[in-house]
Amino acid sequence: MSENNKQILEQKLWDIANTLRGRINADEYRNYILGFIFFKYLSEKQHLYANTLLVDEGVKEYTNITDVETLEAIKEESLAQLGFYLAPEQLLEALIKRGANSYIIEELEQTLNYIEQSTMGTESEEDFIGLFQDVDLASTKLGKTPDKRNEVIVEILTKLNEIDFRLEDIESDVLGDAYEYLIKQFAAGAGKSAGEFYTPQEVSTILAKIVTLGKDKIRSVYDPTCGSGSLLLRVAKQTKVADFYGQELNPTTYNLARMNMILHNVHYSRFNIEQDDTLEEPRHKDQRFEAIVANPPFSANWKGDANPLNASDVRFNQFGKLAPKTKADFAFLQHMYYQLADNGTVASVFPHGVLFRGAAEGVIREYFIKELNAIDAIIGLPANIFYGTSIPTCIVVLKKCRKADDNIVFIDASGEGNFIKEGTQNKLRDEDIQRIVDAYANRQEIAKYCRIATLAEIAENDYNLNIPRYVDTFEEEEAIDVNQVTERLKAINTELSEVDRKLASFCDELQIPTPF
Structure with missing residues (x-):
C-alpha cells in the first residue's frame, strides 16, 4: 500500500472516531473506536483464514458454510493458528446486514464475549480474555435509549465495514500503523x-x-x-x-x-x-x-x-x-x-x-x-x-x-x-x-x-x-569593540546637547524657565 493510501486509511479511521467526538470524552470514545476496529480486524482475519482452509474443499466462501463438521474443523484450526474463532454469522459484515433493520447491541455483545470464551482452555486464553471489557455497549453515553445507542453503533460499524483493511497483503503492516496513528491522535487530546x-x-x-x-x-x-x-x-x-x-x-x-x-x-x-x-x-x-x-x-x-x-x-x-x-x-x-x-x-x-x-x-x-x-x-x-x-x-x-x-x-x-x-x-x-x-x-x-x-x-x-x-553549551557573547562604544557615546552626547539647545530656545520663546 502506498504512503498516500496509508494516509487515506488513517483519515478514514479518524473520521469514524469523530462520530463519537463531543458525545463522550477522549478517554472513553478511544475504547469504543479501537475496540470496534479490533473486532473488524478479527472478523476479516477469520474470514480470510477460513476461506484459505476451504480452497481444498472446493468451496470458496466461508459465509456459505452450514455443515457442522466443517465449521468445527475450521474452529479447531482457527484456535490453533489465529488464537480465536468467529462463526460465519458472527462476522462483522453479517451483523451489519442484520443491524440495518433490527436491534443488534445484544448480539454484538454476545459476539464480543464469544471471542474471549472461544479461547478458554487454549494457549491463547491469556491473550484474549477480557479484551473487550471496556467496550460498554449499555452505556447511556452512547445514547440515552437503546434505540439511540443501536443507531450510533450501527453507524460506526457500517463505516468500518466499508474500509478494506487488505489483510491479504502479508508484507504490509499498514493497519497496525494506522492503529498506532489513532492511538497517537487520542494521546494528543488526552x-x-x-x-x-x-x-x-x-x-x-x-x-x-x-x-x-x-x-x-x-x-x-x-x-x-x-x-x-x-x-x-x-x-x-x-x-x-x-x-x-x-x-x-x-x-x-x-x-x-x-x-x-x-x-x-x-x-x-x-x-x-x-x-x-x-x-x-x-x-x-x-x-x-x-x-x-x-x-x-x-x-x-x-x-x-x-x-x-x-x-x-x-x-x-x-x-x-x-x-x-x-x-x-x-x-x-x-x-x-x-x-x-x-x-x-x-x-x-x-x-x-x-x-x-x-x-x-x-x-x-x-x-x-x-x-x-x-x-x-x-x-x-x-x-x-x-x-x-x-x-x-x-x-x-x-x-x-x-x-x-x-x-x-x-x-x-x-x-x-x-x-x-x-x-x-x-x-x-x-x-x-x-x-x-x-x-x-x-x-x-x-x-x-x-x-x-x-x-x-x-x-x-x-x-x-x-x-x-559535562557538556558545556555556553555560547560566548560577541566581543565588545571599545572604540565603537566610545564613538557611539560621543554621538549620543552630541544629540542630547542639540535637544537641550532646542528646548532652551523653546522655553525662551514662551518666557518660562528651562527645566534644567
Missing part, C-alpha cells in the same frame, strides 16, 4: 493521562535504535510499563524480535497493548503481556531480556519501605537504600537492571531529577556507577516533547557488560537546532534522532553536544550526572 498509554514515536525510535545497535535480531524485548505496547513494537521495526514481554498496571491500557500486538501480526505465542504493578508484583522476575525499553511514570509513588518485603527484594537489596516512596524512578531502573541479560541493553526515559537528586537516590546512583559500572550513557532530550507534560527528560542507558567500561557518554540534545516546534509540542526530526544515535554509537566528542566523561571525573563530581556538568 491531556495528562496520555503518558499512561503512549510514548511519542520519535522517543520510541531513539530507544529502539539504541537497544538494537549492531544486532540484526534479538531473542527478547521487555517493557515493564508497556502502555499501549508501542515501544515494544517500535523495537521490531529496527530488528527481528523473537518474543515480546510487557507488564502494565492500568487494565484498560493493558487491553489496548494486547490488541495492538495482535493488530501488528504478532502471533499470540510470541507475546506475553501481563497486568499488575511491576514494582510490587513483577510477573517476569525469573526471566532475563536482551533488550529493555521503558517510559515509566515520572516520579510516581510506590510502597517503598512501607512494604517490608522490598528491603529484602533481590532487585533492590544490594543498593543499600530504597527509592523514596514519592519517587519510584530508581526503583524502576533497579527492576530493569535485574531483568537485563548479560548481553542486553536498557534504554529508558526519566525526569532529570534522577541525575542529581541526593539522599537515597544519590546512594543508588553511586552504586550503579561505582560498584556495577552499569550506566553507559545519559542523553538529554528537549522539553515539551511528551504529551501531558512539558518537563525536559533524559534517557538513561544501562549495560551489564560494557565494552567502554571507563567512561560514560553524555549527550545534550535539548538545545535549539536539535528539534522543531510543531503546534504546541517540540518534535525531533529524523536527522535529530540519527544524530543522537550516532553520537552514542561512535562515542566521539562533539563540541556543545557530546562529551565522553571518565569515571574518575564523575567520582570527583560526587557521582552527580547532571548533564551541564
Whole structure:
C-alpha cells in the first residue's frame, strides 16, 4: 500500500472516531473506536483464514458454510493458528446486514464475549480474555435509549465495514500503523493521562535504535510499563524480535497493548503481556531480556519501605537504600537492571531529577556507577516533547557488560537546532534522532553536544550526572569593540546637547524657565 493510501486509511479511521467526538470524552470514545476496529480486524482475519482452509474443499466462501463438521474443523484450526474463532454469522459484515433493520447491541455483545470464551482452555486464553471489557455497549453515553445507542453503533460499524483493511497483503503492516496513528491522535487530546498509554514515536525510535545497535535480531524485548505496547513494537521495526514481554498496571491500557500486538501480526505465542504493578508484583522476575525499553511514570509513588518485603527484594537489596516512596524512578531502573541479560541493553526515559537528586537516590546512583559500572550513557532530550507534560527528560542507558567500561557518554540534545516546534509540542526530526544515535554509537566528542566523561571525573563530581556538568553549551557573547562604544557615546552626547539647545530656545520663546 502506498504512503498516500496509508494516509487515506488513517483519515478514514479518524473520521469514524469523530462520530463519537463531543458525545463522550477522549478517554472513553478511544475504547469504543479501537475496540470496534479490533473486532473488524478479527472478523476479516477469520474470514480470510477460513476461506484459505476451504480452497481444498472446493468451496470458496466461508459465509456459505452450514455443515457442522466443517465449521468445527475450521474452529479447531482457527484456535490453533489465529488464537480465536468467529462463526460465519458472527462476522462483522453479517451483523451489519442484520443491524440495518433490527436491534443488534445484544448480539454484538454476545459476539464480543464469544471471542474471549472461544479461547478458554487454549494457549491463547491469556491473550484474549477480557479484551473487550471496556467496550460498554449499555452505556447511556452512547445514547440515552437503546434505540439511540443501536443507531450510533450501527453507524460506526457500517463505516468500518466499508474500509478494506487488505489483510491479504502479508508484507504490509499498514493497519497496525494506522492503529498506532489513532492511538497517537487520542494521546494528543488526552491531556495528562496520555503518558499512561503512549510514548511519542520519535522517543520510541531513539530507544529502539539504541537497544538494537549492531544486532540484526534479538531473542527478547521487555517493557515493564508497556502502555499501549508501542515501544515494544517500535523495537521490531529496527530488528527481528523473537518474543515480546510487557507488564502494565492500568487494565484498560493493558487491553489496548494486547490488541495492538495482535493488530501488528504478532502471533499470540510470541507475546506475553501481563497486568499488575511491576514494582510490587513483577510477573517476569525469573526471566532475563536482551533488550529493555521503558517510559515509566515520572516520579510516581510506590510502597517503598512501607512494604517490608522490598528491603529484602533481590532487585533492590544490594543498593543499600530504597527509592523514596514519592519517587519510584530508581526503583524502576533497579527492576530493569535485574531483568537485563548479560548481553542486553536498557534504554529508558526519566525526569532529570534522577541525575542529581541526593539522599537515597544519590546512594543508588553511586552504586550503579561505582560498584556495577552499569550506566553507559545519559542523553538529554528537549522539553515539551511528551504529551501531558512539558518537563525536559533524559534517557538513561544501562549495560551489564560494557565494552567502554571507563567512561560514560553524555549527550545534550535539548538545545535549539536539535528539534522543531510543531503546534504546541517540540518534535525531533529524523536527522535529530540519527544524530543522537550516532553520537552514542561512535562515542566521539562533539563540541556543545557530546562529551565522553571518565569515571574518575564523575567520582570527583560526587557521582552527580547532571548533564551541564559535562557538556558545556555556553555560547560566548560577541566581543565588545571599545572604540565603537566610545564613538557611539560621543554621538549620543552630541544629540542630547542639540535637544537641550532646542528646548532652551523653546522655553525662551514662551518666557518660562528651562527645566534644567
